Amino acid sequence: MVQPLEVPRLAAGDRFLLRPWELGDLPLVREASSDDYIPLITTVPATYSQESGEAFIRRQWERASTGSGYPFVIARTEDGRPLGMVGLWLKDRGEGRASLGYWLAGPARGQGVAAEALSGVVRWAFDDLRIHRLQLYVEPWNTASVRTAERVGFRREGLLRSWQQLGEERRDMFMYSMLGADLS
Numbered sequence: 001m002v003q004p005l006e007v008p009r010l011a012a013g014d015r016f017l018l019r020p021w022e023l024g025d026l027p028l029v030r031e032a033s034s035d036d037y038i039p040l041i042t043t044v045p046a047t048y049s050q051e052s053g054e055a056f057i058r059r060q061w062e063r064a065s066t067g068s069g070y071p072f073v074i075a076r077t078e079d080g081r082p083l084g085m086v087g088l089w090l091k092d093r094g095e096g097r098a099s100l101g102y103w104l105a106g107p108a109r110g111q112g113v114a115a116e117a118l119s120g121v122v123r124w125a126f127d128d129l130r131i132h133r134l135q136l137y138v139e140p141w142n143t144a145s146v147r148t149a150e151r152v153g154f155r156r157e158g159l160l161r162s163w164q165q166l167g168e169e170r171r172d173m174f175m176y177s178m179l180g181a182d183l184s
Contacts, residue, residue: 005064007072012103012120016113018072018086021060025073028082029053031105038103040167042085063087072102074117083108088125088134096132098125102148114148122152126180131178137173138162149176153183 008068032038035046043059045052060071069089069158073082084104092098095184100121103114113159125131136154163173 003067005067005070005096007064007070008124010072010120010124011077012074013116015077016083016116016120017075017080018075018117018120019071019075020064021057021071023054023057025057025082026050028073028084028105029056032084032103032140035103035106042101042103044103063089069098071123072121074102074108074113083113084117086114086121088121093131096133098129098134100134100136102145104166109144112146115151118148118152122178123183126183131180133146133177135177136173137175139166140174152178154178155182 009020010018012018030045030048030053032044033046033053034044037042038044039046043056045056060162063069068091069087071085071087072086074086075082084102086102087100089101090098100118102118104114122134125134134154136149137160138149140146140159146156155178157175157177160173160175162170164171
């Protein structure tokens with residue numbers, strides 16, 4: 001039986017905190033819902049309502065309670081404002097690997113937020129959870145996400161052609177990985 005997970009509070013550099021989702025994060029879900037891309041690649045509702053926003057947050061709680069992963073809100077340390085999400089997904093943990101995903105609301109982009117948040121989760125996953133390999137997938141056109149992954153130390157392993165269904169079409173994805181030994 002899979003044990004429930006407790007999503008911890010983690011520092012992500014000096015500027016950000018990674019924490020569990022709260023119902024008070026509904027404004028972040030509403031903002032993400034209005035993005036053209038985030039609802040396409042995540043379970044963020046494409047059309048926001050109070051009910052759909054709460055259902056999204058409950059799904060994050062369920063992911064932890066069923067042991068499938070750690071969904072973190074990325075919040076600014078100085079004022080607690082939620083800026084986005086980073087998740088560590090454990091479907092393949094028995095094989096010594098886990099995958100990561102992340103997104104930011106529009107105003108938080110281009111400021112190094114995703115890289116700091118990703119770095120915080122990566123270090124914790126290797127040091128505390130003893131996961132051997134981390135991987136993530138990025139669409140080739142998403143240069144900001146490519147830069148984020150590479151800045152944190154992920155290495156591109158190759159192109160996975162027609163890897164994932166997004167919306168109405170199958171899309172290519174770059175596969176990135178990092179091993180615990182890659183940390184300096």
